Amino acid sequence: MASQKEIESTYDYMDRIFRSVLGNHGDITCAMYNGDFSMSLEQAQKSKHAYILNGIQFKKGDRVLDIGCGWGPMLKALKDAGGQGFGLTISPAQAKNCIANDLQVALRDWKKIEPGSLGKFDGIVSVGAFEAFCSIEELLSNRQEEIYARFFKLCHQLLKDNRRLFLQTMMWGKYVPAPEDLNIKARKLSDQWVLGYLARFYPGSWLPNNLEQIQKCAAPYFRLISENNGRLDYIQTLSEWGEKIGQFNLNKFLLELRLFPKYILSRNFRQQITSLKYSCNRLCFEREIMSHQRLIFEKIG
Numbered sequence: 225m226a227s228q229k230e231i232e233s234t235y236d237y238m239d240r241i242f243r244s245v246l247g248n249h250g251d252i253t254c255a256m257y258n259g260d261f262s263m264s265l266e267q268a269q270k271s272k273h274a275y276i277l278n279g280i281q282f283k284k285g286d287r288v289l290d291i292g293c294g295w296g297p298m299l300k301a302l303k304d305a306g307g308q309g310f311g312l313t314i315s316p317a318q319a320k321n322c323i324a325n326d327l328q329v330a331l332r333d334w335k336k337i338e339p340g341s342l343g344k345f346d347g348i349v350s351v352g353a354f355e356a357f358c359s360i361e362e363l364l365s366n367r368q369e370e371i372y373a374r375f376f377k378l379c380h381q382l383l384k385d386n387r388r389l390f391l392q393t394m395m396w397g398k399y400v401p402a403p404e405d406l407n408i409k410a411r412k413l414s415d416q417w418v419l420g421y422l423a424r425f426y427p428g429s430w431l432p433n434n435l436e437q438i439q440k441c442a443a444p445y446f447r448l449i450s451e452n453n454g455r456l457d458y459i460q461t462l463s464e465w466g467e468k469i470g471q472f473n474l475n476k477f478l479l480e481l482r483l484f485p486k487y488i489l490s491r492n493f494r495q496q497i498t499s500l501k502y503s504c505n506r507l508c509f510e511r512e513i514m515s516h517q518r519l520i521f522e523k524i525g
Contacts, residue, residue, distance in 0.1 A: 251298075253392060268461070279390050279449075280389070285308070288309050288345060291348065291349070292312065298351055311330070344382065358371050358372070358432075363430045369440070401419060407419075413507075427492075438517075446521035447522055459509045
């Protein structure tokens with residue numbers, strides 16, 4: 225799993241910049257256009273939140289756990305709908321922002337949670353965190369499916385009977401690359417080059433292979449109720465983010481200036497900026513190197 229330091233290296237420097245562009249609860253996971261690309265990014269994010277609430281059969285007053293809550297967009301949606309959201313994150317910047325905005329969040333790693341310490345929930349959501357649960361090192365030690373199974377087991381223990389889990393995640397697309405295929409020294413803009421720089425942007429993370437692998441790991445604990453592929457939605461979302469970040473914003477500009485020394489001194493940071501500059505994430509979705517799924521599971525037993 226991506227460590228706290230690796231999560232910080234990806235997200236914490238973006239904290240104030242992304243929130244200056246996307247709002248205080250900046251949602252940096254795939255929006256839901258579902259074929260209607262005339263929607264604004266904001267409308268598509270609200271559409272996703274509504275889809276999730278409907279998927280977990282949310283009712284006013286429900287207590288819902290958000291594993292990997294980010295800056296709290298789903299917690300805010302739950303609160304606005306009359307729910308009691310509780311989030312987990314390993315990013316100090318994200319936890320601080322959520323708490324400052326009266327959202328209930330704990331700076332805790334789900335792998336270290338004792339089920340009895342949190343009580344039972346009426347629903348669980350995890351939006352965009354699952355892809356960071358397995359590192360390349362854990363993959364190479366054949367622990368990927370063990371980690372996924374542990375996640376589903378924990379969710380099963382935390383959910384009330386017959387309740388639902390919503391899971392949104394990136395995954396590999398037409399083929400699963402080998403770790404050695406991720407190479408920033410490969411031909412510029414080749415699949416290997418793009419993946420190499422994307423790996424620098426998301427250190428400590430390796431994607432699930434496909435829907436079948438996820439379903440296999442969930443099977444002892446959950447049955448799959450529905451799946452919705454969001455690959456095209458993610459391409460649109462990334463395009464919208466690019467446009468918004470590219471627009472001049474004085475506050476954002478001043479924040480970016482403060483990062484200039486880090487750009488000069490840190491090779492890793494320069495590589496992350498290269499990944500953003502060439503839209504490596506979007507290229508992976510366009511080339512079908514990566515795919516995306518929204519999954520609704522129902523607890524067994």
